[in-house]
Amino acid sequence: MKRIPMPSLRHSRDTGKIVKYTPCSKQDLHLDDDLDEIAVVSNAAPENVKYGPGTLTANGPRVVPGIITSAGMDHSRLVSERRSASSTRLPTSSPLYSTKSSENLKSKSASKQSLLDAVSNKFHGGNHRRRSRESMAFINKAHIGSDLEISRKIREQRRKDIKREFEKWETSTSSSEKIGCNWTFVFDPSGRLSYYWSMVVSVAFLYNFWVMIYRFAFNEINANTIVAWLTLDYLADILYVLDIAFHFRTGYLEEGVLQTDSIKLQQHYMNSTMFYIDCLCLLPLDVLYLSIGFNSILRCLRLVKIYRFWAFLDRTERHTNYPNVFRTVSLTHYLLVIFHWNASLYHIISKNGGFGSRNWFNPRDENCYDVVCEYLHSFYWSTLALTTIGDLPRPRTKGEYLFLVVELVFGLFLFAAVLGHVANIVTNVSAARKEFQARLDIVKTYMRMRRVPDHLQNKVIRWFDYLWMTQKSSDEDHSVGFLPDKLKAEIAIHVHLDTLKRVEIFQNTEAGFLCELVLRLRPVLFSPGDYICRKGEVGKEMYIVSRGRLEVVTDNGKTVLATLKAGSYFGEISILNMGTAGNRRTASVRSVGYSDLFCLNKQDMWDVLKDYPAARVRLEAIAVKRLEKYRKDPLKKIAMGRSRSTPGLVESSGKVPLEDMPLYPREPSTSASADTLLSDYDSRPDEGAVASGISSRRTSMDDIQRKGQPLYERIGPGLKIACTNQAEASGSSRPYLTASSLDRQLAAAAISHTNLLSPLPPSPYPVHSPSPHTLDVSPLSGYSAMSSTGADHALFGGHSPHLLVPSPIPGSRIGSVSSYSGRDPHPDLLIAEIKRLRERLITLEAENASMSMKLSHQQWEVENRLAEIELQICGTGGEASPISSGSTDENERNRESII
Numbered sequence: 092m093k094r095i096p097m098p099s100l101r102h103s104r105d106t107g108k109i110v111k112y113t114p115c116s117k118q119d120l121h122l123d124d125d126l127d128e129i130a131v132v133s134n135a136a137p138e139n140v141k142y143g144p145g146t147l148t149a150n151g152p153r154v155v156p157g158i159i160t161s162a163g164m165d166h167s168r169l170v171s172e173r174r175s176a177s178s179t180r181l182p183t184s185s186p187l188y189s190t191k192s193s194e195n196l197k198s199k200s201a202s203k204q205s206l207l208d209a210v211s212n213k214f215h216g217g218n219h220r221r222r223s224r225e226s227m228a229f230i231n232k233a234h235i236g237s238d239l240e241i242s243r244k245i246r247e248q249r250r251k252d253i254k255r256e257f258e259k260w261e262t263s264t265s266s267s268e269k270i271g272c273n274w275t276f277v278f279d280p281s282g283r284l285s286y287y288w289s290m291v292v293s294v295a296f297l298y299n300f301w302v303m304i305y306r307f308a309f310n311e312i313n314a315n316t317i318v319a320w321l322t323l324d325y326l327a328d329i330l331y332v333l334d335i336a337f338h339f340r341t342g343y344l345e346e347g348v349l350q351t352d353s354i355k356l357q358q359h360y361m362n363s364t365m366f367y368i369d370c371l372c373l374l375p376l377d378v379l380y381l382s383i384g385f386n387s388i389l390r391c392l393r394l395v396k397i398y399r400f401w402a403f404l405d406r407t408e409r410h411t412n413y414p415n416v417f418r419t420v421s422l423t424h425y426l427l428v429i430f431h432w433n434a435s436l437y438h439i440i441s442k443n444g445g446f447g448s449r450n451w452f453n454p455r456d457e458n459c460y461d462v463v464c465e466y467l468h469s470f471y472w473s474t475l476a477l478t479t480i481g482d483l484p485r486p487r488t489k490g491e492y493l494f495l496v497v498e499l500v501f502g503l504f505l506f507a508a509v510l511g512h513v514a515n516i517v518t519n520v521s522a523a524r525k526e527f528q529a530r531l532d533i534v535k536t537y538m539r540m541r542r543v544p545d546h547l548q549n550k551v552i553r554w555f556d557y558l559w560m561t562q563k564s565s566d567e568d569h570s571v572g573f574l575p576d577k578l579k580a581e582i583a584i585h586v587h588l589d590t591l592k593r594v595e596i597f598q599n600t601e602a603g604f605l606c607e608l609v610l611r612l613r614p615v616l617f618s619p620g621d622y623i624c625r626k627g628e629v630g631k632e633m634y635i636v637s638r639g640r641l642e643v644v645t646d647n648g649k650t651v652l653a654t655l656k657a658g659s660y661f662g663e664i665s666i667l668n669m670g671t672a673g674n675r676r677t678a679s680v681r682s683v684g685y686s687d688l689f690c691l692n693k694q695d696m697w698d699v700l701k702d703y704p705a706a707r708v709r710l711e712a713i714a715v716k717r718l719e720k721y722r723k724d725p726l727k728k729i730a731m732g733r734s735r736s737t738p739g740l741v742e743s744s745g746k747v748p749l750e751d752m753p754l755y756p757r758e759p760s761t762s763a764s765a766d767t768l769l770s771d772y773d774s775r776p777d778e779g780a781v782a783s784g785i786s787s788r789r790t791s792m793d794d795i796q797r798k799g800q801p802l803y804e805r806i807g808p809g810l811k812i813a814c815t816n817q818a819e820a821s822g823s824s825r826p827y828l829t830a831s832s833l834d835r836q837l838a839a840a841a842i843s844h845t846n847l848l849s850p851l852p853p854s855p856y857p858v859h860s861p862s863p864h865t866l867d868v869s870p871l872s873g874y875s876a877m878s879s880t881g882a883d884h885a886l887f888g889g890h891s892p893h894l895l896v897p898s899p900i901p902g903s904r905i906g907s908v909s910s911y912s913g914r915d916p917h918p919d920l921l922i923a924e925i926k927r928l929r930e931r932l933i934t935l936e937a938e939n940a941s942m943s944m945k946l947s948h949q950q951w952e953v954e955n956r957l958a959e960i961e962l963q964i965c966g967t968g969g970e971a972s973p974i975s976s977g978s979t980d981e982n983e984r985n986r987e988s989i990i
């Protein structure tokens with residue numbers, strides 16, 4: 092026996108119609124091969140169950156009443172068979188095991204094999220036959236040898252299967268669906284079909300709304316018009332009836348889910364007020380035509396259907412792209428209807444003798460006697476009265492006065508309402524313009540008050556002009572601010588995703604990553620000549636060009652290094668801390684004309700990258716490549732120059748003041764000569780290890796290690812703990828020493844330098860390894876510079892080896908060294924100082940090498956870890972990275988590259 096499938100359910104989004112199909116017959120059921128049998132026991136009480144005659148066949152009764160079989164098959168035999176074989180007694184009160192059926196079954200047990208064969212042939216196909224045969228063989232065995240015990244386990248398993256399939260059957264077929272062939276439609280109340288249908292019903296309502304009163308007042312049904320009017324009337328009534336049918340098949344939301352069960356739909360509609368209103372609308376009062384003759388007012392109940400018309404208007408207003416046009420049309424229509432009804436009322440009164448003086452009510456031209464003329468006259472009078480324009484015939488009787496006063500008061504309110512509506516519509520039409528103008532005025536007033544130069548004021552006004560011309564909102568976030576996040580996300584994806592996809596770095600990245608980014612993009616508009624970023628600034632955003640042209644320029648702003656167009660991006664180097672200058676801009680970028688850019692905040696970028704480590708690796712790789720590309724062009728020299736000329740590249744946060752830094756100086760413990768070491772460094776290409784990416788850095792470190800450079804513990808807070816631990820581990824109790832002033836400052840410089848390499852605490856991510864010439868930093872005012880000597884020059888390969896140290900401490904050697912330059916000091920002193928300095932430098936460089944090795948080791952570990960994580964991500968489908976802890980990310984964000 093096979094599983095009965097769930098009825099297929101299709102929801103047509105376009106039309107709002109849900110089509111539900113229930114198979115026409117049991118034979119139509121798409122049967123599944125998983126199940127051996129389904130025996131569904133009726134819930135009916137035994138006394139209510141009729142045990143009909145059943146159709147006896149050669150193989151026994153075909154139908155055992157009281158048992159519903161999934162496909163009209165009789166499986167009770169199987170159950171009965173099991174029952175007989177089972178030691179468990181089933182309650183005999185159950186209709187399933189009624190004596191009669193049991194006897195029948197028992198008597199026909201010999202024919203079980205053929206019956207099961209038939210069932211099997213009919214319903215089971217292919218590989219399922221095997222199972223059925225096993226099942227039959229099993230039953231046969233059980234039957235042939237009554238002593239043969241059926242394994243309890245198997246029986247239980249089968250019982251469970253039956254129960255499970257029974258439950259599936261129960262859930263998959265509602266009572267209505269079991270009846271048979273059902274092609275049913277369920278209309279989605281928010282779908283388009285529903286809308287169109289409400290439009291049709293509204294037309295029927297409007298027909299009644301306009302025609303009924305007109306007929307009653309001016310031109311009642313007569314022999315000439317009877318066919319036309321009755322046809323139209325009953326056509327409208329048919330539409331009303333169909334509307335009731337439509338409501339029976341209109342879904343509704345139950346706990347937020349569209350309910351499609353037909354019985355529930357019926358119940359829902361019939362329990363609603365709408366049902367009664369719809370029935371009331373169709374109350375056939377027109378049968379009274381037969382007794383009182385044609386009187387259209389008998390159809391007045393049809394007007395109750397106005398609720399459908401209002402619903403239609405509401406929905407149209409919500410959905411239309413021209414709400415103000417719609418509102419105007421709607422208002423005009425209401426006005427005309429009111430005039431129409433008022434005209435009809437006026438005519439009815441005048442027709443029936445008015446309030447005593449016919450002339451006041453009907454002072455029309457004598458030539459105007461046909462119905463149309465009468466109608467127009469009344470409509471004119473009605474318009475005059477309701478718009479309070481006046482010029483009405485003067486009333487003479489009390490009734491006329493009263494009537495006119497009521498008319499005028501009503502007209503006054505109507506007029507006020509109309510004015511209010513019109514004002515609203517006009518306000519809405521110009522709301523955007525007004526808001527824009529208000530903002531501009533505020534800015535203008537501010538600029539005037541603050542005496543902003545004229546050219547800047549002009550620039551601002553031109554910026555507003557552009558904004559208005561391009562129909563852009565200056566505050567797009569605000570426009571959709573009140574929407575729920577999910578909707579905002581969808582809008583953002585729709586608006587920005589295309590732009591994002593065009594950007595090389597975001598191509599082939601995970602969709603989730605893009606979606607996250609898209610939500611954080613902020614549109615910004617720049618005017619001609621605006622600098623979006625300037626070289627040397629701390630990079631806090633990256634930009635994607637949506638429209639416009641920008642130029643990447645050098646410091647002086649004259650040399651154009653590259654031109655960026657729509658789809659280009661820039662500013663990524665510094666926010667990824669990839670540049671030679673760490674988080675500093677490597678170039679300036681200027682807008683040529685007006686440029687629409689999307690701005691992506693550094694913090695946001697890192698927040699997203701935290702969850703997408705694979706994307707991060709990719710992004711960094713691209714950035715490194717791009718950086719290398721830049722470096723091949725003229726920017727290379729400029730960027731390098733800038734990195735030398737920009738001290739203070741390192742953010743000082745987290746760093747220990749130089750004076751407070753404990754020193755742990757050590758002597759070189761290796762025989763390798765410092766000169767060899769330095770000349771080694773010197774021979775390295777200038778920019779090779781500085782900024783050409785991780786690989787070149789790693790090479791430089793490898794070189795150092797290969798050459799057996801002396802390794803020292805790092806002095807400084809970065810690895811202070813590591814040093815301490817090491818000292819403790821080796822049993823060393825050597826305390827931190829306080830260095831002499833020069834030592835301290837030199838060491839501090841080294842610390843400062845090494846801090847660049849790895850912010851605290853050590854990051855689990857790959858960090859940039861140091862390069863010897865990164866000590867090459869220009870002096871600035873307020874800093875002492877140690878002049879280079881010939882020897883130093885040799886050491887630093889021609890570059891001026893300035894060490895960046897703090898302002899001279901009174902009495903310190905640095906101060907004295909500086910002062911030598913102006914006072915021609917004693918050569919011996921100078922030589923001694925130089926010697927000392929060189930020694931110090933050698934020590935520092937050696938320590939630097941040590942640090943490099945440690946960093947290299949860390950980098951290796953981190954890469955390993957990253958690889959593991961990527962593997963995990965592949966395995967788990969992109970679960971959040973476990974390494975993404977807040978502090979680590981912060982460190983990563985603030986990580987500096989080597990200077």
Ligand SMILES: Nc1ncnc2c1ncn2[C@@H]1O[C@@H]2COP(=O)(O)O[C@H]2[C@H]1O
Pocket residue numbers: 624630643652653660661662663664665666670675676677678679680721724726
């Ligand atoms: N030569 C170049 N060609 C194109 N773009 C560049 C060039 N140099 C720098 N940039 C971009 O200009 C940006 C300036 O800020 P960033 O250093 O953060 O990132 C830089 C790069 O994105």
